[in-house]
Amino acid sequence: MLVFADGSAVFGRGFGAVGDAVGELCFNTAMTGYQEVMTDPSYAGQIVTFTFPHIGNVGTNLDDVEADLPHALGCVVRQDVTEPSNFRNVEPFDQWMKENGRIGLAGVDTRALTRLIRVKGAPNVVIAHDPEGRFDIEALAARAAAWPGLEGMDLAIEVSAKESRLWKDGVWKLGFGYGLDEAGEERPHVVAIDYGAKNNIFRNLVKAGARVTVLPATASYEQVMEHNPDGVFLSNGPGDPAATGEYAVPVIRKLLDADKPVFGICLGHQMLALAAGAKTVKMHQGHRGANHPVKRLSDGLVEITSMNHGFAVDADTLPANVKPTHVSLFDGSNCGIELTDKKAFSVQYHPEASPGPQDSFYLFQRFVEELK
Numbered sequence: 015m016l017v018f019a020d021g022s023a024v025f026g027r028g029f030g031a032v033g034d035a036v037g038e039l040c041f042n043t044a045m046t047g048y049q050e051v052m053t054d055p056s057y058a059g060q061i062v063t064f065t066f067p068h069i070g071n072v073g074t075n076l077d078d079v080e081a082d083l084p085h086a087l088g089c090v091v092r093q094d095v096t097e098p099s100n101f102r103n104v105e106p107f108d109q110w111m112k113e114n115g116r117i118g119l120a121g122v123d124t125r126a127l128t129r130l131i132r133v134k135g136a137p138n139v140v141i142a143h144d145p146e147g148r149f150d151i152e153a154l155a156a157r158a159a160a161w162p163g164l165e166g167m168d169l170a171i172e173v174s175a176k177e178s179r180l181w182k183d184g185v186w187k188l189g190f191g192y193g194l195d196e197a198g199e200e201r202p203h204v205v206a207i208d209y210g211a212k213n214n215i216f217r218n219l220v221k222a223g224a225r226v227t228v229l230p231a232t233a234s235y236e237q238v239m240e241h242n243p244d245g246v247f248l249s250n251g252p253g254d255p256a257a258t259g260e261y262a263v264p265v266i267r268k269l270l271d272a273d274k275p276v277f278g279i280c281l282g283h284q285m286l287a288l289a290a291g292a293k294t295v296k297m298h299q300g301h302r303g304a305n306h307p308v309k310r311l312s313d314g315l316v317e318i319t320s321m322n323h324g325f326a327v328d329a330d331t332l333p334a335n336v337k338p339t340h341v342s343l344f345d346g347s348n349c350g351i352e353l354t355d356k357k358a359f360s361v362q363y364h365p366e367a368s369p370g371p372q373d374s375f376y377l378f379q380r381f382v383e384e385l386k
């Protein structure tokens with residue numbers, strides 16, 4: 015069941031792990047890519063309602079992962095998970111959820127739940143799974159009420175890579191998998207700061223022609239510079255961008271002062287904006303899906319994008335040297351910036367897709383070409 019802070023509850027049929035977890039309930043409208051969504055570290059602290067009814071029907075595989083583990087705490091789905099039907103399947107979705115300690119709830123009216131989130135905003139809930147049905151609803155509601163919520167919560171530090179490493183894989187090809195990066199030393203060197211990165215971002219940087227070294231979120235300015243980067247990439251990640259405190263924004267400021275080219279995605283976009291002097295705000299329901307239209311302001315072209323964010327850059331707070339470059343056609347919120355006096359730009363959406371359309375792959379090429 016799902017238990018809300020006010021004591022209301024939604025019942026369904028449990029799958030995956032037995033137990034309970036507290037977090038923010040959000041919804042994602044993507045029609046493909048549930049394994050990528052579940053493993054996206056930006057979903058730490060969240061429970062995902064999938065609006066698409068057939069979740070789990072292609073099972074899980076070893077390739078479609080954005081991190082080593084699922085990071086979403088659980089998921090809520092309409093249909094019961096069926097036998098996997100796909101040549102790439104390795105393990106059924108419900109078993110994969112169970113092995114990874116993630117809770118699933120099926121048989122829920124996900125349309126009603128989504129409407130509730132849209133009206134009331136993303137609520138804090140407990141998801142609980144007990145095959146015997148022994149639920150202490152009052153205690154679970156109290157837990158949901160006591161959870162402080164994502165605003166002010168720093169989660170990037172928890173999911174970030176702990177060690178630095180060289181990234182090797184390129185993008186996935188049918189029959190070949192991810193393949194190895196044959197890149198030589200002469201390729202531009204991107205130091206990617208991992209605040210909870212999705213793997214497909216690094217794969218796309220490699221595909222665009224970069225050599226990629228991944229550093230932990232807590233890497234200091236000096237540690238970044240030791241790797242002699244041609245450019246620095248700021249990754250996506252979970253939690254409140256304004257709560258990343260001392261380890262992120264001050265380092266980004268120093269990188270800008272040193273005129274290092276910077277490219278940021280999602281949390282990285284929000285933190286570049288903070289470093290430039292803008293503010294971020296918590297959104298009512300957030301944007302999560304794989305078909306969000308975004309307008310590129312330079313020429314009016316519309317990109318269909320993959321999105322996953324619950325915070326946004328407040329466009330009214332952008333300083334004079336920060337130009338908005340992209341805007342959401344759903345609600346007008348800021349979706350991209352460029353610093354006019356530095357080589358730094360970022361987008362709120364996910365050009366690496368996974369899941370989603372490939373309209374925005376050009377951004378990786380643009381960044382790597384600039385470094386060349």
Ligand SMILES: NC(=O)CC[C@H](N)C(=O)O
Nearest residue numbers: 056250251280281324325
């Ligand atoms: N995908 C992301 O990087 C999400 C950024 C941030 N945690 C948000 O919810 O807005």
